[in-house]
Amino acid sequence: MKIDLHLHTSDRSPCSDISISELIAEAKRIGLDGFCMTEHQFIWPLEETEELARNEGIRIFRGNEITSAQGDVLVYGLEKDIKGVVPIKALQKEVVAAGAFSVLAHPFRGFKMFGIGELQMSVEQACKKKALQFVNAVEIANGKVRDKENEMAMKVAEALGLPGTAGSDAHNVDEVGLFVTIFERDIKNDADLVAELHAGRFSTGNAR
């Protein structure tokens, strides 16, 4: 199953230009089996996503992109509403307690200033990034960062033995599916998604 695990809609994230109806239409058009909405500090109500999925005939999952002091974290399976600046260590405690799954999003994004290449950071140095100790996985393919930053994330995940997920981080409709996570098994709901992430039965690819 091809699922875009990192998306924002204008309905719930002011930074996005994609309405939920545009997202659904585009996901179907490019052949995604489903997508996971990861708004900033917000989780969609289950009844809304269930109704949308039923009416539109596409799998819709719910996640949350939480801003931690140490970087953005994609969280799947955590219902708790988390506001403000949270230390990543405390966030991971919540994730573990809830049986949820966390992914360090775009771990080497250059703070919108410059890329990882200019920093001349080695893989060994990058592996020391503290935030990597407090997540279940690393986002190794993100549609909003430079190739070198994704490459570094991939090398670091490999070196540390952490699973790697992929997501477009789409804020515009033409970005949907730039990177997707490909699951081996059929995933019907949020619980299945979390279980398959924990099981590590997935790889990465793209739908464009």
Added chain:
Amino acid sequence: MTLRFLRNKLVEVEPCSDGTLDVFWRLTDDLLKVDARLKIQPPELEITEAEVRMDRFPPSVCQSAPELFEDIEGVTIGPGLRKIVHGLFSGPGGCSILADAVLESANAVILHFTRPAIQAGESVTDDEEKLANTRAMLSANPRLIRSCVAFQDDSPIMQGIEL
């Protein structure tokens, strides 16, 4: 009645043999003695270790300062630092002394990288050469770019720097 209150602050940046930087921040006054240490990992300038010790009469909100201070580990010195630091340490129930310790230490780290180039530039009288030295320093320390008005994209200093 005359009230007398004396406060001293000191920040030191010490390069270590493994390439990291140790920053020591000390505050001493009649009521409080604070010793904080941050370890910084270049080139990303990530805070990898954070320790603090408070003696004399720390405010009650700072009783758990050593544990609280560890929350800054993994944070990078760069844009957004002020917001993160205030989010972690300020507000009701927060220990704002820790915010001062981190922000003033971060400032010292930035100065640690900029000061040698500025000092070298002071001995140069030719304006073009002075500009070239500053550009070379920025190219070698890209974290500084856009960190202040002088290093914004439209600044004359930035002209010709390809990043």
